[in-house]
Amino acid sequence: MTWDEKIKDFEIFLRFERNFSENTLDAYVRDIKKLRDYAQDDLGNISPDVISYENLQEYIFTLSKQKFSERSQARWISSIKAFFKFLLEDEIREDNPSALLEGPKLGLYLPDTLSLSDINKIIDAIEVHTDLGKRNHCIIEVLYGCGIRVSELIDVKISNINFKENYIKVIGKGNKTRFVPLANYTADLLLNYIQEVRSKNKVNKKFEDTLFLNSRGTSMSRVIVFIIIKELTDKAGISKKISPHTFRHSFATHLLQNGVDLRYIQEMLGHSSITTTAVYTHLKTEELRDAILNYHPRNKVKITE
Template sequence: MDWRSSIKGFQAYLKLERSLSDNSIEAYSRDIEKLYQFSDSQPVKLYPETITLTSLRLFIVWVNELGMIPSSQARILSGIKSFYKYLLMEDIIKSDPSELLESPKIQRKLPDTLSYEDINKMIDSIDVSKPEGGRNRAILEVLYGCGLRVSELTELKLSNLYLDIEFIKVTGKGSKERLVPIGGSAVKALKIWIENIRVHIPVKKGEEDLVFLNRRGSRLSRVYIFMVIKQLAQLTGINKTISPHTFRHSFATHLVEGGADLRAVQEMLGHESITTTEIYTHLDREYLKGTIIQYHPRS
Protein backbone atom coordinates (compact mmCIF):
# COMPACT_ATOMS: atom_id res chain seq x y z
CA MET A 1 0.00 0.00 0.00
CA ASP A 2 1.40 3.43 -0.87
CA TRP A 3 1.98 6.11 1.79
CA ARG A 4 -0.56 8.66 0.50
CA SER A 5 -3.43 6.16 0.51
CA SER A 6 -2.57 4.84 3.97
CA ILE A 7 -2.23 8.35 5.44
CA LYS A 8 -5.57 9.37 3.90
CA GLY A 9 -7.24 6.26 5.34
CA PHE A 10 -5.67 6.95 8.76
CA GLN A 11 -7.00 10.51 8.71
CA ALA A 12 -10.51 9.24 7.93
CA TYR A 13 -10.23 6.73 10.81
CA LEU A 14 -9.15 9.47 13.26
CA LYS A 15 -12.05 11.69 12.20
CA LEU A 16 -14.86 9.14 11.92
CA GLU A 17 -13.90 6.45 14.42
CA ARG A 18 -12.04 8.42 17.08
CA SER A 19 -13.83 11.77 16.58
CA LEU A 20 -10.60 13.75 16.91
CA SER A 21 -10.42 17.46 16.17
CA ASP A 22 -8.88 18.81 12.95
CA ASN A 23 -5.84 20.03 14.92
CA SER A 24 -5.23 16.58 16.42
CA ILE A 25 -5.61 14.89 13.03
CA GLU A 26 -3.13 17.34 11.52
CA ALA A 27 -0.63 16.61 14.31
CA TYR A 28 -0.93 12.82 13.78
CA SER A 29 -0.54 13.33 10.01
CA ARG A 30 2.70 15.28 10.50
CA ASP A 31 4.10 12.38 12.54
CA ILE A 32 3.37 9.88 9.75
CA GLU A 33 4.76 12.29 7.16
CA LYS A 34 8.09 12.16 9.01
CA LEU A 35 8.09 8.36 8.80
CA TYR A 36 7.29 8.67 5.09
CA GLN A 37 10.22 11.10 4.60
CA PHE A 38 12.51 8.66 6.42
CA SER A 39 11.34 5.71 4.29
CA ASP A 40 11.90 7.73 1.12
CA SER A 41 15.49 8.50 2.16
CA GLN A 42 16.49 4.83 2.53
CA PRO A 43 18.56 2.97 -0.13
CA VAL A 44 15.60 0.61 -0.60
CA LYS A 45 12.33 2.50 -0.33
CA LEU A 46 10.08 1.31 2.50
CA TYR A 47 6.28 1.10 2.49
CA PRO A 48 3.87 1.02 5.47
CA GLU A 49 3.55 -2.78 5.28
CA THR A 50 7.29 -3.45 4.78
CA ILE A 51 8.56 -1.42 7.75
CA THR A 52 10.00 -3.58 10.53
CA LEU A 53 10.93 -2.98 14.17
CA THR A 54 14.54 -2.50 13.02
CA SER A 55 13.38 0.13 10.52
CA LEU A 56 11.52 1.98 13.26
CA ARG A 57 14.58 1.93 15.52
CA LEU A 58 16.60 3.46 12.68
CA PHE A 59 13.80 6.01 12.31
CA ILE A 60 14.25 6.99 15.98
CA VAL A 61 17.96 7.58 15.33
CA TRP A 62 17.06 9.64 12.25
CA VAL A 63 14.57 11.77 14.22
CA ASN A 64 17.14 12.26 16.99
CA GLU A 65 19.68 13.48 14.45
CA LEU A 66 17.19 16.12 13.33
CA GLY A 67 17.70 17.66 16.77
CA MET A 68 14.27 16.90 18.23
CA ILE A 69 13.97 16.86 22.01
CA PRO A 70 12.87 13.61 23.76
CA SER A 71 9.30 14.88 24.37
CA SER A 72 8.86 15.62 20.64
CA GLN A 73 10.30 12.20 19.77
CA ALA A 74 7.90 10.53 22.20
CA ARG A 75 4.94 12.36 20.67
CA ILE A 76 5.96 11.27 17.16
CA LEU A 77 6.30 7.65 18.28
CA SER A 78 2.87 7.81 19.86
CA GLY A 79 1.47 8.87 16.48
CA ILE A 80 3.36 6.04 14.73
CA LYS A 81 1.97 3.47 17.17
CA SER A 82 -1.59 4.72 16.52
CA PHE A 83 -0.96 4.51 12.77
CA TYR A 84 0.15 0.87 12.98
CA LYS A 85 -2.78 -0.06 15.22
CA TYR A 86 -5.04 1.32 12.48
CA LEU A 87 -3.19 -0.68 9.75
CA LEU A 88 -3.49 -3.86 11.87
CA MET A 89 -7.19 -3.26 12.48
CA GLU A 90 -7.74 -2.82 8.71
CA ASP A 91 -5.80 -6.06 7.94
CA ILE A 92 -3.28 -4.09 5.89
CA ILE A 93 -0.53 -5.65 8.03
CA LYS A 94 -0.46 -8.97 9.88
CA SER A 95 1.71 -7.89 12.81
CA ASP A 96 2.48 -4.54 14.46
CA PRO A 97 6.19 -3.61 14.15
CA SER A 98 5.77 -0.76 16.65
CA GLU A 99 4.52 -3.02 19.46
CA LEU A 100 7.97 -3.50 21.04
CA LEU A 101 9.20 -0.02 20.23
CA GLU A 102 10.29 1.92 23.32
CA SER A 103 9.80 5.66 23.64
CA PRO A 104 12.72 7.83 24.78
CA LYS A 105 12.90 8.48 28.51
CA ILE A 106 11.51 11.89 29.35
CA GLN A 107 12.44 13.75 32.50
CA ARG A 108 9.21 14.99 33.97
CA LYS A 109 9.45 18.71 34.54
CA LEU A 110 7.51 19.91 37.55
CA PRO A 111 5.39 22.88 36.47
CA ASP A 112 5.67 26.24 38.23
CA THR A 113 2.84 27.15 40.58
CA LEU A 114 1.73 30.22 42.47
CA SER A 115 0.82 30.34 46.13
CA TYR A 116 -2.74 31.19 47.10
CA GLU A 117 -1.42 34.49 48.47
CA ASP A 118 0.26 35.37 45.15
CA ILE A 119 -2.94 34.62 43.23
CA ASN A 120 -4.91 36.85 45.61
CA LYS A 121 -2.34 39.63 45.16
CA MET A 122 -2.68 39.45 41.39
CA ILE A 123 -6.47 39.46 41.46
CA ASP A 124 -6.60 42.29 44.00
CA SER A 125 -4.20 44.41 41.89
CA ILE A 126 -6.69 44.61 39.00
CA ASP A 127 -8.31 48.03 38.56
CA VAL A 128 -11.98 47.01 38.41
CA SER A 129 -13.09 50.63 37.87
CA LYS A 130 -12.22 50.07 34.19
CA PRO A 131 -14.38 47.80 31.97
CA GLU A 132 -11.40 45.61 31.01
CA GLY A 133 -10.56 45.33 34.72
CA GLY A 134 -13.89 43.65 35.46
CA ARG A 135 -13.32 41.27 32.58
CA ASN A 136 -9.71 40.49 33.58
CA ARG A 137 -10.76 39.75 37.16
CA ALA A 138 -13.35 37.29 35.84
CA ILE A 139 -10.69 35.70 33.61
CA LEU A 140 -8.29 35.09 36.51
CA GLU A 141 -11.07 33.88 38.81
CA VAL A 142 -12.20 31.33 36.18
CA LEU A 143 -8.66 30.21 35.28
CA TYR A 144 -7.81 29.52 38.92
CA GLY A 145 -11.30 28.55 40.12
CA CYS A 146 -11.90 25.97 37.38
CA GLY A 147 -8.40 24.96 36.22
CA LEU A 148 -9.14 25.66 32.55
CA ARG A 149 -6.69 25.55 29.67
CA VAL A 150 -6.38 28.97 28.02
CA SER A 151 -8.04 27.65 24.83
CA GLU A 152 -10.98 26.41 26.92
CA LEU A 153 -11.29 29.86 28.45
CA THR A 154 -11.25 31.73 25.13
CA GLU A 155 -13.88 29.33 23.73
CA LEU A 156 -16.12 29.39 26.84
CA LYS A 157 -19.74 30.02 25.84
CA LEU A 158 -22.56 31.84 27.61
CA SER A 159 -24.88 28.94 26.76
CA ASN A 160 -22.57 26.60 28.70
CA LEU A 161 -22.71 28.55 31.97
CA TYR A 162 -24.96 27.09 34.68
CA LEU A 163 -24.12 29.61 37.37
CA ASP A 164 -27.32 28.99 39.36
CA ILE A 165 -26.07 25.47 40.15
CA GLU A 166 -22.37 26.51 40.04
CA PHE A 167 -21.23 24.46 37.03
CA ILE A 168 -19.81 25.29 33.62
CA LYS A 169 -19.55 23.05 30.55
CA VAL A 170 -16.09 23.09 28.98
CA THR A 171 -14.97 21.84 25.56
CA GLY A 172 -11.48 20.42 25.94
CA LYS A 173 -8.98 18.51 23.80
CA GLY A 174 -10.47 16.36 21.08
CA SER A 175 -13.74 18.33 21.39
CA LYS A 176 -14.53 16.39 24.57
CA GLU A 177 -16.99 18.11 26.90
CA ARG A 178 -16.89 18.02 30.68
CA LEU A 179 -18.75 19.68 33.53
CA VAL A 180 -16.56 21.63 35.96
CA PRO A 181 -17.70 23.07 39.31
CA ILE A 182 -17.26 26.83 39.68
CA GLY A 183 -16.92 28.52 43.07
CA GLY A 184 -18.62 31.59 44.50
CA SER A 185 -15.80 34.08 43.78
CA ALA A 186 -15.64 33.13 40.12
CA VAL A 187 -19.45 33.16 39.80
CA LYS A 188 -19.60 36.66 41.29
CA ALA A 189 -16.84 37.99 38.98
CA LEU A 190 -18.49 36.40 35.93
CA LYS A 191 -21.89 37.91 36.73
CA ILE A 192 -20.39 41.38 37.14
CA TRP A 193 -18.63 41.06 33.77
CA ILE A 194 -21.61 39.59 31.91
CA GLU A 195 -24.45 41.62 33.44
CA ASN A 196 -22.77 45.01 33.99
CA ILE A 197 -19.99 45.30 31.40
CA ARG A 198 -20.35 42.86 28.51
CA VAL A 199 -23.94 43.97 27.82
CA HIS A 200 -22.61 47.39 26.71
CA ILE A 201 -20.19 45.97 24.11
CA PRO A 202 -21.29 45.80 20.45
CA VAL A 203 -20.63 42.14 19.69
CA LYS A 204 -19.13 41.05 16.36
CA LYS A 205 -21.31 38.71 14.29
CA GLY A 206 -20.60 35.07 15.11
CA GLU A 207 -19.14 35.88 18.55
CA GLU A 208 -22.45 36.43 20.36
CA ASP A 209 -22.18 33.31 22.52
CA LEU A 210 -18.58 33.81 23.67
CA VAL A 211 -18.13 34.82 27.31
CA PHE A 212 -14.94 36.86 26.99
CA LEU A 213 -14.62 39.61 24.38
CA ASN A 214 -12.35 42.57 23.72
CA ARG A 215 -13.67 46.15 23.54
CA ARG A 216 -14.45 45.68 19.82
CA GLY A 217 -16.69 42.68 20.54
CA SER A 218 -14.26 40.05 19.19
CA ARG A 219 -12.88 36.96 20.93
CA LEU A 220 -9.72 37.27 22.99
CA SER A 221 -6.53 35.64 21.78
CA ARG A 222 -4.36 33.38 23.93
CA VAL A 223 -1.49 35.85 23.48
CA TYR A 224 -3.60 38.67 24.91
CA ILE A 225 -4.45 36.67 28.04
CA PHE A 226 -0.77 35.78 28.43
CA MET A 227 0.13 39.50 28.27
CA VAL A 228 -2.52 40.41 30.87
CA ILE A 229 -1.12 37.83 33.30
CA LYS A 230 2.48 38.88 32.65
CA GLN A 231 1.64 42.55 33.36
CA LEU A 232 -0.18 41.65 36.59
CA ALA A 233 2.78 39.54 37.74
CA GLN A 234 5.14 42.47 37.15
CA LEU A 235 2.76 44.85 38.91
CA THR A 236 2.65 42.67 42.03
CA GLY A 237 6.40 41.88 42.04
CA ILE A 238 6.07 38.17 41.33
CA ASN A 239 9.44 37.14 39.90
CA LYS A 240 8.38 33.92 38.20
CA THR A 241 7.87 33.05 34.56
CA ILE A 242 4.14 32.49 34.60
CA SER A 243 1.44 31.99 31.99
CA PRO A 244 -2.28 31.17 31.94
CA HIS A 245 -1.29 27.51 32.39
CA THR A 246 0.33 28.41 35.73
CA PHE A 247 -3.18 29.03 37.12
CA ARG A 248 -4.25 25.55 35.95
CA HIS A 249 -1.21 24.00 37.66
CA SER A 250 -1.90 26.01 40.81
CA PHE A 251 -5.56 24.94 40.81
CA ALA A 252 -4.58 21.25 40.65
CA THR A 253 -1.70 21.56 43.13
CA HIS A 254 -3.77 23.34 45.76
CA LEU A 255 -6.55 20.75 45.43
CA VAL A 256 -4.16 17.81 45.83
CA GLU A 257 -2.34 19.48 48.73
CA GLY A 258 -5.70 20.08 50.37
CA GLY A 259 -6.50 16.36 50.21
CA ALA A 260 -8.69 16.20 47.06
CA ASP A 261 -9.19 12.79 45.45
CA LEU A 262 -6.87 12.38 42.45
CA ARG A 263 -9.66 10.94 40.29
CA ALA A 264 -11.81 14.00 40.96
CA VAL A 265 -8.92 16.30 40.00
CA GLN A 266 -8.38 14.23 36.82
CA GLU A 267 -12.05 14.68 35.92
CA MET A 268 -11.98 18.44 36.51
CA LEU A 269 -8.78 18.92 34.48
CA GLY A 270 -10.06 16.76 31.63
CA HIS A 271 -7.01 14.47 31.66
CA GLU A 272 -7.52 11.30 29.65
CA SER A 273 -5.06 9.37 31.81
CA ILE A 274 -4.63 9.44 35.59
CA THR A 275 -0.85 9.28 34.94
CA THR A 276 -0.94 12.88 33.71
CA THR A 277 -2.67 14.00 36.90
CA GLU A 278 -0.26 12.09 39.14
CA ILE A 279 2.45 14.70 38.55
CA TYR A 280 0.60 16.89 41.05
CA THR A 281 1.33 14.40 43.82
CA HIS A 282 5.06 15.19 43.39
CA LEU A 283 4.95 18.94 43.04
CA ASP A 284 5.77 20.78 46.20
CA ARG A 285 8.75 19.23 47.97
CA GLU A 286 8.65 21.81 50.74
CA TYR A 287 4.97 21.01 51.32
CA LEU A 288 5.75 17.30 51.53
CA LYS A 289 8.71 17.93 53.83
CA GLY A 290 6.57 20.12 56.08
CA THR A 291 3.86 17.45 56.21
CA ILE A 292 6.36 14.78 57.31
CA ILE A 293 7.87 17.07 59.95
CA GLN A 294 4.42 17.93 61.28
CA TYR A 295 2.86 14.48 61.32
CA HIS A 296 5.60 11.81 61.47
CA PRO A 297 6.15 10.60 65.06
CA ARG A 298 9.94 10.39 64.62
CA SER A 299 10.31 13.95 63.28
Protein backbone atom coordinates in the same frame (compact mmCIF):
# COMPACT_ATOMS: atom_id res chain seq x y z
CA MET B 1 -1.42 3.99 -2.23
CA THR B 2 0.05 7.32 -1.11
CA TRP B 3 1.04 8.83 2.22
CA ASP B 4 -1.67 11.48 1.92
CA GLU B 5 -4.38 8.87 1.40
CA LYS B 6 -3.35 6.87 4.45
CA ILE B 7 -2.82 9.98 6.60
CA LYS B 8 -6.36 11.06 5.75
CA ASP B 9 -7.71 7.61 6.68
CA PHE B 10 -5.65 7.72 9.90
CA GLU B 11 -7.10 11.13 10.77
CA ILE B 12 -10.66 9.85 10.29
CA PHE B 13 -9.83 6.81 12.44
CA LEU B 14 -8.47 8.94 15.27
CA ARG B 15 -11.38 11.36 15.12
CA PHE B 16 -14.29 8.95 14.96
CA GLU B 17 -13.04 5.66 16.38
CA ARG B 18 -10.51 6.84 18.95
CA ASN B 19 -12.40 10.05 19.73
CA PHE B 20 -9.20 12.12 19.94
CA SER B 21 -9.45 15.78 20.92
CA GLU B 22 -8.69 18.29 18.16
CA ASN B 23 -5.35 19.25 19.70
CA THR B 24 -4.13 15.67 20.06
CA LEU B 25 -5.45 14.80 16.61
CA ASP B 26 -3.61 17.74 15.05
CA ALA B 27 -0.37 16.77 16.81
CA TYR B 28 -0.52 13.12 15.62
CA VAL B 29 -1.34 14.06 12.04
CA ARG B 30 1.38 16.70 12.01
CA ASP B 31 3.91 14.13 13.25
CA ILE B 32 3.04 11.66 10.50
CA LYS B 33 3.21 14.38 7.85
CA LYS B 34 6.77 15.08 8.99
CA LEU B 35 7.55 11.39 8.54
CA ARG B 36 5.96 11.54 5.09
CA ASP B 37 8.21 14.47 4.13
CA TYR B 38 11.27 12.54 5.30
CA ALA B 39 10.22 9.45 3.33
CA GLN B 40 9.72 11.51 0.19
CA ASP B 41 12.79 13.72 0.46
CA ASP B 42 15.38 11.41 2.03
CA LEU B 43 14.20 7.88 1.27
CA GLY B 44 13.42 8.14 -2.43
CA ASN B 45 9.66 8.63 -1.98
CA ILE B 46 9.21 5.31 -0.21
CA SER B 47 5.55 4.53 0.59
CA PRO B 48 4.10 3.73 4.06
CA ASP B 49 3.42 0.09 3.15
CA VAL B 50 7.12 -0.71 2.60
CA ILE B 51 9.01 1.66 4.91
CA SER B 52 11.17 -0.39 7.31
CA TYR B 53 12.07 -0.40 10.99
CA GLU B 54 15.59 0.72 10.05
CA ASN B 55 14.14 3.67 8.13
CA LEU B 56 12.05 4.72 11.11
CA GLN B 57 14.97 4.30 13.48
CA GLU B 58 17.14 6.53 11.29
CA TYR B 59 14.34 9.11 11.13
CA ILE B 60 14.03 9.25 14.92
CA PHE B 61 17.81 9.49 15.25
CA THR B 62 17.85 12.41 12.79
CA LEU B 63 15.19 14.25 14.79
CA SER B 64 16.92 13.57 18.11
CA LYS B 65 20.01 15.45 16.91
CA GLN B 66 17.92 18.62 16.47
CA LYS B 67 17.70 19.24 20.23
CA PHE B 68 13.98 18.64 20.60
CA SER B 69 12.78 17.84 24.10
CA GLU B 70 12.42 14.26 25.28
CA ARG B 71 8.66 14.79 25.58
CA SER B 72 8.46 15.80 21.90
CA GLN B 73 10.49 12.74 20.89
CA ALA B 74 8.21 10.50 22.96
CA ARG B 75 5.15 11.92 21.23
CA TRP B 76 6.64 11.36 17.75
CA ILE B 77 7.17 7.71 18.57
CA SER B 78 3.67 7.45 20.01
CA SER B 79 2.24 8.96 16.80
CA ILE B 80 4.30 6.66 14.57
CA LYS B 81 3.31 3.58 16.57
CA ALA B 82 -0.37 4.53 16.36
CA PHE B 83 -0.11 5.10 12.60
CA PHE B 84 1.52 1.76 11.80
CA LYS B 85 -0.75 -0.12 14.18
CA PHE B 86 -3.63 1.41 12.22
CA LEU B 87 -2.08 0.25 8.91
CA LEU B 88 -1.62 -3.26 10.33
CA GLU B 89 -5.23 -3.46 11.54
CA ASP B 90 -6.43 -2.04 8.21
CA GLU B 91 -4.45 -4.82 6.47
CA ILE B 92 -2.32 -2.33 4.55
CA ARG B 93 0.74 -3.99 6.05
CA GLU B 94 1.42 -7.49 7.30
CA ASP B 95 3.95 -6.29 9.86
CA ASN B 96 4.44 -3.34 12.17
CA PRO B 97 7.85 -1.70 11.58
CA SER B 98 7.37 0.56 14.60
CA ALA B 99 6.84 -2.25 17.12
CA LEU B 100 10.45 -2.19 18.38
CA LEU B 101 10.84 1.58 18.51
CA GLU B 102 11.65 2.82 21.99
CA GLY B 103 11.10 6.34 23.21
CA PRO B 104 13.24 8.24 25.72
CA LYS B 105 12.63 7.49 29.37
CA LEU B 106 10.63 10.36 30.81
CA GLY B 107 10.95 11.45 34.40
CA LEU B 108 8.06 12.88 36.38
CA TYR B 109 7.07 16.11 34.68
CA LEU B 110 5.70 18.72 37.06
CA PRO B 111 5.20 22.25 35.75
CA ASP B 112 5.92 25.25 37.93
CA THR B 113 3.28 26.07 40.49
CA LEU B 114 2.27 29.63 41.23
CA SER B 115 1.86 30.75 44.80
CA LEU B 116 -1.16 32.85 45.73
CA SER B 117 1.27 35.79 45.96
CA ASP B 118 2.42 35.14 42.36
CA ILE B 119 -1.18 35.04 41.14
CA ASN B 120 -1.98 38.30 42.91
CA LYS B 121 1.10 39.90 41.32
CA ILE B 122 -0.14 38.84 37.88
CA ILE B 123 -3.60 40.23 38.56
CA ASP B 124 -2.08 43.47 39.89
CA ALA B 125 -0.27 43.82 36.54
CA ILE B 126 -3.62 43.93 34.69
CA GLU B 127 -5.06 47.33 33.79
CA VAL B 128 -8.45 46.45 35.26
CA HIS B 129 -9.92 49.89 34.57
CA THR B 130 -10.01 49.08 30.83
CA ASP B 131 -12.47 46.76 29.06
CA LEU B 132 -9.61 44.62 27.80
CA GLY B 133 -8.16 44.45 31.28
CA LYS B 134 -11.50 43.35 32.74
CA ARG B 135 -11.69 40.54 30.19
CA ASN B 136 -8.12 39.43 30.90
CA HIS B 137 -8.79 39.56 34.65
CA CYS B 138 -11.71 37.16 34.15
CA ILE B 139 -9.55 34.86 32.03
CA ILE B 140 -6.92 34.58 34.79
CA GLU B 141 -9.55 34.08 37.49
CA VAL B 142 -11.33 31.32 35.54
CA LEU B 143 -8.06 29.51 34.72
CA TYR B 144 -6.98 29.58 38.37
CA GLY B 145 -10.38 29.49 40.07
CA CYS B 146 -11.81 26.64 37.98
CA GLY B 147 -8.68 24.75 36.86
CA ILE B 148 -9.91 24.34 33.30
CA ARG B 149 -7.74 23.74 30.25
CA VAL B 150 -7.06 26.61 27.83
CA SER B 151 -8.94 24.70 25.10
CA GLU B 152 -11.94 24.54 27.45
CA LEU B 153 -11.61 28.20 28.42
CA ILE B 154 -11.91 29.54 24.87
CA ASP B 155 -14.98 27.37 24.28
CA VAL B 156 -16.93 28.36 27.42
CA LYS B 157 -20.49 29.36 26.55
CA ILE B 158 -22.47 31.96 28.48
CA SER B 159 -25.44 29.59 28.43
CA ASN B 160 -23.30 27.01 30.26
CA ILE B 161 -22.74 29.30 33.26
CA ASN B 162 -25.28 28.90 36.04
CA PHE B 163 -25.06 32.04 38.18
CA LYS B 164 -27.86 30.87 40.48
CA GLU B 165 -26.02 27.70 41.54
CA ASN B 166 -22.54 29.06 40.69
CA TYR B 167 -21.05 26.46 38.36
CA ILE B 168 -19.76 26.21 34.79
CA LYS B 169 -20.63 23.34 32.50
CA VAL B 170 -17.36 22.42 30.79
CA ILE B 171 -16.98 20.24 27.69
CA GLY B 172 -13.61 18.56 28.08
CA LYS B 173 -11.48 15.99 26.26
CA GLY B 174 -13.45 13.37 24.37
CA ASN B 175 -16.57 15.59 24.65
CA LYS B 176 -16.89 14.61 28.32
CA THR B 177 -19.05 17.00 30.32
CA ARG B 178 -18.27 18.07 33.88
CA PHE B 179 -19.59 20.76 36.20
CA VAL B 180 -17.00 22.99 37.86
CA PRO B 181 -17.97 25.14 40.87
CA LEU B 182 -17.59 28.93 40.64
CA ALA B 183 -16.44 30.91 43.65
CA ASN B 184 -18.72 33.86 44.43
CA TYR B 185 -15.83 36.23 43.67
CA THR B 186 -15.24 34.69 40.22
CA ALA B 187 -18.97 34.56 39.46
CA ASP B 188 -19.35 38.27 40.29
CA LEU B 189 -16.40 39.16 38.05
CA LEU B 190 -17.87 37.16 35.15
CA LEU B 191 -21.33 38.65 35.56
CA ASN B 192 -19.89 42.16 35.61
CA TYR B 193 -17.78 41.40 32.52
CA ILE B 194 -20.78 40.03 30.61
CA GLN B 195 -23.06 42.93 31.53
CA GLU B 196 -20.63 45.85 31.46
CA VAL B 197 -17.96 44.88 28.92
CA ARG B 198 -18.99 42.09 26.61
CA SER B 199 -22.41 43.61 25.99
CA LYS B 200 -20.68 46.57 24.30
CA ASN B 201 -18.72 44.37 21.88
CA LYS B 202 -19.68 43.87 18.27
CA VAL B 203 -20.21 40.09 18.17
CA ASN B 204 -20.03 37.78 15.16
CA LYS B 205 -23.35 35.90 14.95
CA LYS B 206 -21.65 32.51 15.19
CA PHE B 207 -20.13 33.48 18.55
CA GLU B 208 -23.05 35.17 20.30
CA ASP B 209 -22.90 32.59 23.10
CA THR B 210 -19.10 32.47 23.45
CA LEU B 211 -17.89 34.01 26.71
CA PHE B 212 -14.47 35.38 25.78
CA LEU B 213 -14.13 37.24 22.48
CA ASN B 214 -11.31 38.87 20.57
CA SER B 215 -11.40 42.31 18.95
CA ARG B 216 -13.16 40.86 15.88
CA GLY B 217 -16.05 39.52 17.93
CA THR B 218 -15.06 35.87 17.45
CA SER B 219 -13.66 33.29 19.86
CA MET B 220 -10.13 33.74 21.15
CA SER B 221 -7.33 31.42 20.09
CA ARG B 222 -5.09 29.42 22.43
CA VAL B 223 -2.12 31.43 21.16
CA ILE B 224 -3.66 34.74 22.22
CA VAL B 225 -4.24 33.41 25.76
CA PHE B 226 -0.59 32.30 25.91
CA ILE B 227 0.53 35.76 24.76
CA ILE B 228 -1.68 37.53 27.34
CA ILE B 229 -0.21 35.42 30.14
CA LYS B 230 3.36 35.91 28.91
CA GLU B 231 2.92 39.70 28.82
CA LEU B 232 1.34 39.80 32.28
CA THR B 233 3.97 37.58 33.93
CA ASP B 234 6.77 39.65 32.40
CA LYS B 235 5.10 42.80 33.66
CA ALA B 236 4.67 41.24 37.11
CA GLY B 237 8.37 40.36 37.22
CA ILE B 238 7.79 36.61 37.56
CA SER B 239 10.62 34.62 35.98
CA LYS B 240 9.01 31.17 36.04
CA LYS B 241 8.01 29.53 32.77
CA ILE B 242 4.25 30.04 32.91
CA SER B 243 1.48 28.91 30.58
CA PRO B 244 -2.31 28.58 30.95
CA HIS B 245 -1.67 25.05 32.23
CA THR B 246 0.32 26.47 35.16
CA PHE B 247 -2.88 27.96 36.58
CA ARG B 248 -4.62 24.58 36.27
CA HIS B 249 -1.74 22.90 38.09
CA SER B 250 -1.77 25.62 40.77
CA PHE B 251 -5.53 25.19 41.23
CA ALA B 252 -5.13 21.46 41.85
CA THR B 253 -2.05 21.77 44.05
CA HIS B 254 -3.56 24.48 46.26
CA LEU B 255 -6.73 22.45 46.76
CA LEU B 256 -4.68 19.38 47.72
CA GLN B 257 -2.52 21.39 50.10
CA ASN B 258 -5.65 22.68 51.80
CA GLY B 259 -7.04 19.22 52.42
CA VAL B 260 -9.42 18.58 49.52
CA ASP B 261 -9.89 14.88 48.74
CA LEU B 262 -7.97 13.79 45.64
CA ARG B 263 -11.10 12.28 44.08
CA TYR B 264 -12.91 15.62 44.21
CA ILE B 265 -9.93 17.21 42.48
CA GLN B 266 -10.03 14.41 39.89
CA GLU B 267 -13.67 15.25 39.13
CA MET B 268 -13.02 18.99 38.82
CA LEU B 269 -10.01 18.46 36.53
CA GLY B 270 -11.89 15.98 34.37
CA HIS B 271 -9.29 13.20 34.71
CA SER B 272 -10.55 9.74 33.81
CA SER B 273 -7.96 8.12 36.09
CA ILE B 274 -7.07 9.00 39.67
CA THR B 275 -3.47 8.08 38.80
CA THR B 276 -3.26 11.07 36.47
CA THR B 277 -4.42 13.36 39.26
CA ALA B 278 -1.99 11.85 41.75
CA VAL B 279 0.94 12.60 39.43
CA TYR B 280 -0.46 15.97 38.46
CA THR B 281 -0.86 17.27 41.99
CA HIS B 282 2.28 17.08 44.06
CA LEU B 283 3.18 18.26 47.54
CA LYS B 284 6.54 19.44 48.79
CA THR B 285 8.51 16.83 50.70
CA GLU B 286 8.23 18.67 54.00
CA GLU B 287 4.45 18.98 53.61
CA LEU B 288 4.15 15.26 52.98
CA ARG B 289 6.31 14.61 56.01
CA ASP B 290 4.13 16.85 58.18
CA ALA B 291 0.97 15.15 56.90
CA ILE B 292 2.34 11.70 57.77
CA LEU B 293 3.52 12.80 61.21
CA ASN B 294 0.23 14.49 62.00
CA TYR B 295 -2.28 12.02 60.56
CA HIS B 296 -0.81 8.53 60.19
CA PRO B 297 -2.29 6.20 62.85
CA ARG B 298 1.12 4.75 63.74
CA ASN B 299 2.35 8.18 64.82
CA LYS B 300 -0.45 8.35 67.38
CA VAL B 301 0.47 5.07 69.05
CA LYS B 302 2.64 5.27 72.14
CA ILE B 303 5.14 2.47 72.72
CA THR B 304 4.74 0.86 76.12
CA GLU B 305 7.25 -1.36 77.75
